[in-house]
Amino acid sequence: MTEKQPVETRRGDAGVAPASLSRTDLGAAIIRKRSRPGEWLAERGIFAVSLSSIVMIFLIFAFVGREALPVILGQTSNARTQKPLTPDEATKLPADKLAKYIGVSVSELKGYDAETLKTLVELKAEELAQVSNTDSRINTTSWQKMFQPHRWLGYDKPEYIWQPTSEIPKYNCIPLFIGSLKATLVALLFSVPLGVAAAIYVSQLASPKVREIVKPTIELLSGIPSVVLGFFALIVLATILQTIFHYSSRLNALVGGIALGLAVIPVIFTIAEDALTSVPKSYSQAALALGAAPWQVAWQVVLPAALPGVFAACILGFGRAMGETMIVLMASGNASIVSASILDSCRTITATIAAELAEVVFGGAHYRILFLLGTLLFAVTFVTNLVGEMIVHRLKARLEGA
Amino acid sequence: MDNPVFHIEKLNFWYGAKQALFDVDVTIRPNQSTAFIGPSGCGKTTLLRCLNRMNDLIERTRVEGKIALHGQGLYAPEVDVIELRKRVGMVFQKSNPFPKSIFDNIAYGLRIQGVNSKNDLADRIEASLRKAALWDEVKDRLNDSAMALSGGQQQRLCIARAIAVEPEVLLMDEPCSALDPVATAKIEELIQDLKKEFTIVIVTHNMQQAARVSDHTAFFYLGKLVEFDVTTKIFTNPANKQTEDYVTGRFG
Amino acid sequence: MKIRDWRSVAFTGATGLATFCIVAMVVVILGNIVWDGAAQMSLRFIFGGTSEGMFDAQKAGVFPMIFGTVALVVLMTIGVVPVGVITAVYLTEYARHESLITRVIRGAINNLAGVPSIVFGLFGLGFFVQFVGGGIDKVFFGGQLHYAKPALIWAAATMAVLTLPVVIVATEEALRAVPHGFREGSLALGATKLETIWKVVLPQALPGILTGAILAVGRGAGEVAPIMFTGAAYYLAHLPKGPTDQFMHLGYHVFVLSTQSPDIERTKPILYGTVLVLLLLTFLLNLTAVLVRAGIRAKLRAANG
Numbered sequence: 001m002t003e004k005q006p007v008e009t010r011r012g013d014a015g016v017a018p019a020s021l022s023r024t025d026l027g028a029a030i031i032r033k034r035s036r037p038g039e040w041l042a043e044r045g046i047f048a049v050s051l052s053s054i055v056m057i058f059l060i061f062a063f064v065g066r067e068a069l070p071v072i073l074g075q076t077s078n079a080r081t082q083k084p085l086t087p088d089e090a091t092k093l094p095a096d097k098l099a100k101y102i103g104v105s106v107s108e109l110k111g112y113d114a115e116t117l118k119t120l121v122e123l124k125a126e127e128l129a130q131v132s133n134t135d136s137r138i139n140t141t142s143w144q145k146m147f148q149p150h151r152w153l154g155y156d157k158p159e160y161i162w163q164p165t166s167e168i169p170k171y172n173c174i175p176l177f178i179g180s181l182k183a184t185l186v187a188l189l190f191s192v193p194l195g196v197a198a199a200i201y202v203s204q205l206a207s208p209k210v211r212e213i214v215k216p217t218i219e220l221l222s223g224i225p226s227v228v229l230g231f232f233a234l235i236v237l238a239t240i241l242q243t244i245f246h247y248s249s250r251l252n253a254l255v256g257g258i259a260l261g262l263a264v265i266p267v268i269f270t271i272a273e274d275a276l277t278s279v280p281k282s283y284s285q286a287a288l289a290l291g292a293a294p295w296q297v298a299w300q301v302v303l304p305a306a307l308p309g310v311f312a313a314c315i316l317g318f319g320r321a322m323g324e325t326m327i328v329l330m331a332s333g334n335a336s337i338v339s340a341s342i343l344d345s346c347r348t349i350t351a352t353i354a355a356e357l358a359e360v361v362f363g364g365a366h367y368r369i370l371f372l373l374g375t376l377l378f379a380v381t382f383v384t385n386l387v388g389e390m391i392v393h394r395l396k397a398r399l400e401g402a
Numbered sequence: 403m404d405n406p407v408f409h410i411e412k413l414n415f416w417y418g419a420k421q422a423l424f425d426v427d428v429t430i431r432p433n434q435s436t437a438f439i440g441p442s443g444c445g446k447t448t449l450l451r452c453l454n455r456m457n458d459l460i461e462r463t464r465v466e467g468k469i470a471l472h473g474q475g476l477y478a479p480e481v482d483v484i485e486l487r488k489r490v491g492m493v494f495q496k497s498n499p500f501p502k503s504i505f506d507n508i509a510y511g512l513r514i515q516g517v518n519s520k521n522d523l524a525d526r527i528e529a530s531l532r533k534a535a536l537w538d539e540v541k542d543r544l545n546d547s548a549m550a551l552s553g554g555q556q557q558r559l560c561i562a563r564a565i566a567v568e569p570e571v572l573l574m575d576e577p578c579s580a581l582d583p584v585a586t587a588k589i590e591e592l593i594q595d596l597k598k599e600f601t602i603v604i605v606t607h608n609m610q611q612a613a614r615v616s617d618h619t620a621f622f623y624l625g626k627l628v629e630f631d632v633t634t635k636i637f638t639n640p641a642n643k644q645t646e647d648y649v650t651g652r653f654g
Numbered sequence: 655m656k657i658r659d660w661r662s663v664a665f666t667g668a669t670g671l672a673t674f675c676i677v678a679m680v681v682v683i684l685g686n687i688v689w690d691g692a693a694q695m696s697l698r699f700i701f702g703g704t705s706e707g708m709f710d711a712q713k714a715g716v717f718p719m720i721f722g723t724v725a726l727v728v729l730m731t732i733g734v735v736p737v738g739v740i741t742a743v744y745l746t747e748y749a750r751h752e753s754l755i756t757r758v759i760r761g762a763i764n765n766l767a768g769v770p771s772i773v774f775g776l777f778g779l780g781f782f783v784q785f786v787g788g789g790i791d792k793v794f795f796g797g798q799l800h801y802a803k804p805a806l807i808w809a810a811a812t813m814a815v816l817t818l819p820v821v822i823v824a825t826e827e828a829l830r831a832v833p834h835g836f837r838e839g840s841l842a843l844g845a846t847k848l849e850t851i852w853k854v855v856l857p858q859a860l861p862g863i864l865t866g867a868i869l870a871v872g873r874g875a876g877e878v879a880p881i882m883f884t885g886a887a888y889y890l891a892h893l894p895k896g897p898t899d900q901f902m903h904l905g906y907h908v909f910v911l912s913t914q915s916p917d918i919e920r921t922k923p924i925l926y927g928t929v930l931v932l933l934l935l936t937f938l939l940n941l942t943a944v945l946v947r948a949g950i951r952a953k954l955r956a957a958n959g
Contacts, residue, residue: 050744197672225876323770385768488844498835
């Protein structure tokens, strides 16, 4: 309150003191810097809080990446590599290690006589000799086994296999990549033509009345939770499509992809429509003045000018489709097979994480590989978003500058 | 008249790379009204907004030269712009009452200055509304929304709001440009009264208005001060040909 | 002229058809859900629990899921709104438009909006449950398990991060809709920037800020992937008693019912009912937000002349 005083008394002072002197002095004094610690603190606080988005992006990367780090660095190994021991070597081992080697408890070990022990050691060596040429000696969590095909026992050629819960867990990620790409491809084939065409129609040709109906409808579509779209695909869409196309596996990349497309349409429509409407009116008016029909203006003038935006819409749609979880988890069948057919069921990266994370051992190899998948997914969507946003930004700058 | 309120010397001002004011020299004297006139884009509003540093709100602006309030340079590092604005009030081109009641609009500035007691507030609000010649029209509906007032009343409310905090100077940026002739006449009359208590600087498009309300007039053209003199001289016997052409309506 | 005519018809027809297809699909999906879901609606269904048979259409209710969903979004809102609003205030009122830090913040917000929801789930598990929860247990409970497990509060925290961009973008729009004249009027009276924001700008922007909160709630109520590992439970006999309990959730329940049911045909009515409740919840929220936002946009247009 004290700092308010001068303001209220100023007039009185000016009246009493000789005008020339007081006014000059006050001029300098009254507008001098005040310290406002509250204001200063609040401003710093606001700035600090506004950094939270950056912090969150960083934390997401750090904490998802952290769990995956041992796999990335190749520090994990699930290979069973015990060297077979001769009976002589075995007797020199301390009791607890020997017990562990044979696979019995220490108390049991103490009950054995020397002869039994020798037999057990020989049996173990025999067993290990057999194991040594099987898959169990392979570290299936190495980069090579996660991304390159391997000829497992019983297979006649190298294959990509994701079988994290089999006796020898196989973590090859390629089937999941194929699954994600397949579902995404179907989704884009479905949603890009529809979304872009609708964006052209709504922004260039439709009457305001149609626009008033379509735009809220698409907002409505984007507001439908993905679990609901997944449910619809699973219960209704799958049956319809199977009746039409007569394929064998009811849930497959086609069903999952189309449902995924429903989730992607609002993304593509919104961004494409935004790009198309940001083309300056002067472009289209010039063309209309030359006698071009509205559809020609839309096709030959507006669409080319907004093409980068439409492209960005597709990129962002791709990112959205790759990252969507519930729809593909419910509607794509989840079989991790390597197949080019969209009528086979597929298992995406996201669905794999969602389905398996609840059942893994915390900190185990499987757990870490799921986090690795998450990290890869994050990196992919990060890049697609960055590229998409950059294209949109540049386009807008160019159109606004023109 | 020898102790000017504002002393402006060789003032240059830039918006980004575009220079808006060139070597402007103006002196504003106490308890007088000074008018800035000139065609659109001549820099008169820019200069006005330098006087309470409202231009600080615009990014990438730059100021050079001297501009002093009672000898204190306004752009000096030790100046507190908040305190400056408490002392140099402003009324804008488009009336901008807050979407609150009439009472709260005027109380806003007072509360910020630490006036909180109900009686003090009521007294000072009445006083400023009287000075702004609005009291009789609104005294029965102080708690109504300010947005319900007419354009002219809103602008007088903004004047009342500005003078309630008892500034020394009142800057007016084309205060009548959005008003009808009757409302304009009321505000012009008001300016004549306010002059006794405040130093007034007014930017106007309307030359008759400048002739009616101001004691001194500065004519700007393309960011330069063309002529600055006693108003009667500017309008009857200008020294500069350009000024004469403008005030007689040959361009602008 | 004739040739041009059929091409015009074909082009307009094709794009119009695409638009119609989208609208038709939305109508079909919603129609299907509303039609089949309405049959299941009853007070018993909405206020009943699952204890008498989760998969039995005559006995199952969704009250625990409604309760869990609402509890989740309430906690989430408490977390996300202050952070989102303050960020938006910084971006609109303080930040220099072209400065590097502004661009980085904007980039981060855009990217946060594009992070896949399942990655938020992993993040919530790795950061909130294990790191934060584990940290609290270590420091305050000597390593006893209290916080380092999936819980309502961690699901809400994860969801708050996910909905942060929604709140920021909506609040920014609301703040920009406040006419510049109000800020100038306040500053010219000698108010500080903070006083101007607190007493003039924020009260004016309040409806828009509410819109942002509502949109975030609508989004948060429907997302399932982020809460699968951070707090949602397949089945609970009791309602959550506190923020460290697990909870049931409408969306997760839809997932559980449609993938785990022993007899999908028998479960269908419950499924449709649950989906309808979820949709009503999210749509009513979204609809409110859309209406408020339309009002703000109209005001913005008026303010800009």
